[in-house]
Amino acid sequence: MKQLENIGTKQKNINKICVIGLGYIGLPTASMLANHGYYVVGVDIDEKRVELIKNGELIIDEPGLMTLVKGAINSGNLNVKTEPEEADAFIICVPTPVIHDKNNKDNNKNNNKDNNNETPKCDLTYVLSAVNGIKPYLKDGNLVVIESTIPPKTTEMIYKLIDKNIHMAYCPERVLPGKILKELVENDRIVGGIDEESSELAKEVYKSFVDGDIYLTNSTTAEMVKLMENTFRDVNIALANEFAKVCTEMKVNVWDAINLANKHPRVNILNPGPGVGGHCISIDPWFIVEKSKNAELIKKARELNDNMPKYVCNLIVKEFKKLNINNPKVSIFGVTYKGNVDDTRESPAKKIIECLLSNDFNVSIYDPHAKVFEYPLNKLEDCIKGSDCIIVLTDHDEFKNFEKEDIYEISKLMKHKIVIDTKNILNHNLWKESKFEVKLLGDGTTWNVK
Numbered sequence: 001m002k003q004l005e006n007i008g009t010k011q012k013n014i015n016k017i018c019v020i021g022l023g024y025i026g027l028p029t030a031s032m033l034a035n036h037g038y039y040v041v042g043v044d045i046d047e048k049r050v051e052l053i054k055n056g057e058l059i060i061d062e063p064g065l066m067t068l069v070k071g072a073i074n075s076g077n078l079n080v081k082t083e084p085e086e087a088d089a090f091i092i093c094v095p096t097p098v099i100h101d102k103n104n105k106d107n108n109k110n111n112n113k114d115n116n117n118e119t120p121k122c123d124l125t126y127v128l129s130a131v132n133g134i135k136p137y138l139k140d141g142n143l144v145v146i147e148s149t150i151p152p153k154t155t156e157m158i159y160k161l162i163d164k165n166i167h168m169a170y171c172p173e174r175v176l177p178g179k180i181l182k183e184l185v186e187n188d189r190i191v192g193g194i195d196e197e198s199s200e201l202a203k204e205v206y207k208s209f210v211d212g213d214i215y216l217t218n219s220t221t222a223e224m225v226k227l228m229e230n231t232f233r234d235v236n237i238a239l240a241n242e243f244a245k246v247c248t249e250m251k252v253n254v255w256d257a258i259n260l261a262n263k264h265p266r267v268n269i270l271n272p273g274p275g276v277g278g279h280c281i282s283i284d285p286w287f288i289v290e291k292s293k294n295a296e297l298i299k300k301a302r303e304l305n306d307n308m309p310k311y312v313c314n315l316i317v318k319e320f321k322k323l324n325i326n327n328p329k330v331s332i333f334g335v336t337y338k339g340n341v342d343d344t345r346e347s348p349a350k351k352i353i354e355c356l357l358s359n360d361f362n363v364s365i366y367d368p369h370a371k372v373f374e375y376p377l378n379k380l381e382d383c384i385k386g387s388d389c390i391i392v393l394t395d396h397d398e399f400k401n402f403e404k405e406d407i408y409e410i411s412k413l414m415k416h417k418i419v420i421d422t423k424n425i426l427n428h429n430l431w432k433e434s435k436f437e438v439k440l441l442g443d444g445t446t447w448n449v450k
């Protein structure tokens, strides 16, 4: 194993870049680099995905992405395949999900209070296998960049595993799904090199397409910065969710209360909802909890958000008992983790559906964006036929834009006219005009139970 400071002279010209992992992050990044003059080899272990990309077929529902990808492929600057090859730089964009490790001794040590020995931790399997995959092609002087979100000190750990005289940096990705192409160019970037030379070299690569500022730091600080950004959002959403629960108890409308509280010049409360999903905010804070014994608030917020689906389900179950509707048929509107995206990873809808099914509800699902889901997806009409209630779980534009006529047509197909809005996105007056009883998450005035 080599020491961090033991780095010799390194080559500085980067012309060819290998991007490992062609998902939501790797594919836009590879295409962007290719469209900015680099020769890029995009690598994914998923053969089907590689074939689809080669044929210019849509694999990710992200505005403008496929045009960018097709442009890159047609220019001859982007070649996609299943195996890496020699290059000047390698950028790793593979998944970093969480695993629930019951036997993690660190958990016992770090979280002595309220510890159920199941604190999730980062699954580095994909990152390590990507690193192993590029090892045979690495040469002295190459640059290796990790973009995958990882726990603090992981870049240093991986650097020590590589038996070559390379540059290395952690450059977290900060783009917002739904606005990836815009934010890829406009966002400021953090580049955390294993040393200053590595930071400078990585900055040169990103400078080719980033209009935002590029800030240099060390790799562990960059790792913390990424995790702190998503934790900040998670903790603030947890606060909004807790307010929703309290307001339901108090028979207050949390949305009105938040709106009024946000009139204060230094208050900006986020939106409550059925839970926090996606491959980022719902998992990244665990990477801090895993490494630190001081992350009490972060852990609590994560648990609170993770419990929202159960809270929503229990509220619905109790309300139906009160309404005396047995074995209700409910129509779920939206199962992606948030509005106008196709990604269902860690979606709160999954947990809510599981819970409703276990309470003998009949469940049918409509989602105009989701392509793959654990449960069958239906057309709108099939989903609502004979239904007792619509439950809106995702803020898709299609739901916001229902017009009076659409709602009337929906109402004709339903058995009972109840709609539960967990995102506060429907035009409630229009639904009421079609004789719907509207129940709003966090509005205690609309629920019979609390």
Ligand SMILES: NC(=O)c1ccc[n+]([C@@H]2O[C@H](COP(=O)([O-])OP(=O)(O)OC[C@H]3O[C@@H](n4cnc5c(N)ncnc54)[C@H](O)[C@@H]3O)[C@@H](O)[C@H]2O)c1
Pocket (backbone or CB within 6 Å): 020, 021, 022, 023, 024, 025, 026, 043, 044, 045, 046, 049, 093, 094, 095, 096, 126, 129, 130, 133, 147, 148, 149, 150, 173, 174, 175, 176, 177, 279, 280
């Ligand atoms: N999705 C986001 O909005 C977002 C934003 C910022 C950061 N991130 C982080 O970026 C990373 C990637 O996330 P994503 O959403 O793009 O994931 P993704 O699942 O969409 O894509 C990852 C791709 O990597 C491929 N892959 C897995 N192992 C591989 C290997 N050894 N070699 C080559 N390919 C391999 C998979 O087949 C998949 O196509 C994660 O760490 C995530 O936390 C994601």
Ligand SMILES: CC(=O)N[C@@H]1[C@@H](OP(=O)(O)OP(=O)(O)OC[C@H]2O[C@@H](n3ccc(=O)[nH]c3=O)[C@H](O)[C@@H]2O)O[C@H](CO)[C@@H](O)[C@@H]1O
Pocket (backbone or CB within 6 Å): 149, 173, 174, 175, 176, 177, 229, 230, 233, 237, 270, 271, 272, 273, 274, 275, 276, 277, 278, 279, 280, 281, 337, 338, 339
């Ligand atoms: C700090 C930050 O902004 N990071 C972004 C985030 O992207 P994201 O798409 O995961 O983030 P969100 O849009 O916040 O959605 C997450 C979940 O929270 C729910 N939600 C949201 C707001 C709210 O007020 N109430 C809620 O309940 C929403 O429905 C959904 O389930 O992580 C990416 C990867 O690291 C980053 O790159 C990207 O910058």
